[in-house]
Ligand SMILES: Nc1ncnc2c1ncn2[C@@H]1O[C@H](COP(=O)(O)OP(=O)(O)OP(=O)(O)O)[C@@H](O)[C@H]1O
């Protein structure tokens with residue numbers, strides 16, 4: 001299997017505020033491969049935007065800070081290009097191994113202190129040519145990041161208004177984006193801009209070239225933004241709620257457009273949304289975030305078919321047409337400056353047992369028979385995962401019955417502890 005194009009590893013993004021350190025993203029892993037759409041989904045405040053902005057460091061730093069973690073950009077062309085310009089670190093090359101199976105000896109991050117300068121990591125060569133490696137965007141200096149941002153990795157945002165300059169024509173703004181990444185003269189750039197407008201479905205593109213942003217509807221503006229993002233032929237598109245401001249019909253059209261473009265160009269898309277309906281439309285893989293942590297990740301059909309984490313189940317039940325009513329999840333996100341021990345979702349989880357309230361967030365366990373991983377103690381040894389695979393709402397009722405109504409999350413489910421633990425973790 002080939003490497004993902006983007007590998008977010010153990011990312012921690014914090015904000016130092018007067019009220020303490022906000023742990024907005026608290027050790028998450030996300031992979032995105034070429035041709036793949038990965039959706040990060042979660043409630044408001046779960047850390048989706050901060051994650052996406054940490055990847056290319058468009059995040060304001062300070063107040064933002066990334067004390068731990070790597071964002072590996074594994075585009076070998078970019079690695080070669082930057083390796084020529086910046087100091088690079090070469091790790092052991094296993095030339096004897098069969099192609100594509102070479103092991104690497106890249107030490108874990110904590111064993112590479114003071115290595116900031118070496119953000120270009122070469123893992124493998126064939127002859128003199130770099131064949132495998134990555135750019136660690138967290139450590140990359142601004143001049144290296146500028147090459148990648150808007151070129152190899154493009155961002156689109158929720159509000160097209162703010163991304164377009166009202167005083168310049170739409171055509172001119174795309175020409176500018178084209179020329180930023182090519183040597184095209186004005187004539188060639190103009191032609192390319194019209195092609196791009198046409199590509200994103202602006203009717204009569206040549207005639208609209210000289211129009212100003214205010215002459216476009218919201219949906220058409222978002223198409224223009226996508227055209228600008230495509231101007232550089234990016235390998236990765238990061239889209240943060242790009243359709244949230246649009247009405248449903250237009251939203252569906254924009255999602256179709258992105259899927260189409262992806263099929264044509266084979267780029268990787270990281271798509272941020274709080275809307276599981278949108279996820280169902282476009283995702284290949286899903287990452288469910290909650291309070292700065294990943295609760296569950298997996299292939300979209302598996303995850304919708306059999307959500308593993310109680311939080312994912314709760315989110316899915318909020319979808320109209322599922323589980324009857326719009327059930328909203330009781331309670332609210334935990335404190336971001338002083339998060340609880342154990343699973344971040346435990347205080348709101350109807351299945352929580354004592355182990356859910358101690359230690360760190362549970363590790364990511366593989367879900368048997370599915371392409372899915374879940375951070376929930378019930379998937380560990382000695383637990384029976386079927387306990388959490390009941391309907392969320394039903395489980396809530398049952399908890400209320402056995403508990404005589406739950407006043408604190410802390411004791412929820414303790415009187416069912418014995419039935420929950422299955423000896424030796426038989427399945
Ligand atoms: N500049 C900042 N200073 C302090 N805290 C911040 C800052 N930016 C974000 N946060 C906090 O980080 C956490 C994650 O925010 P983020 O914007 O990533 O959430 P989100 O999942 O994108 O939510 P939404 O769906 O509302 O966009 C929140 O608690 C937020 O208040």
Ligand code: NI
Pocket residue numbers: 048049050240
């Ligand atoms: Ni956001």
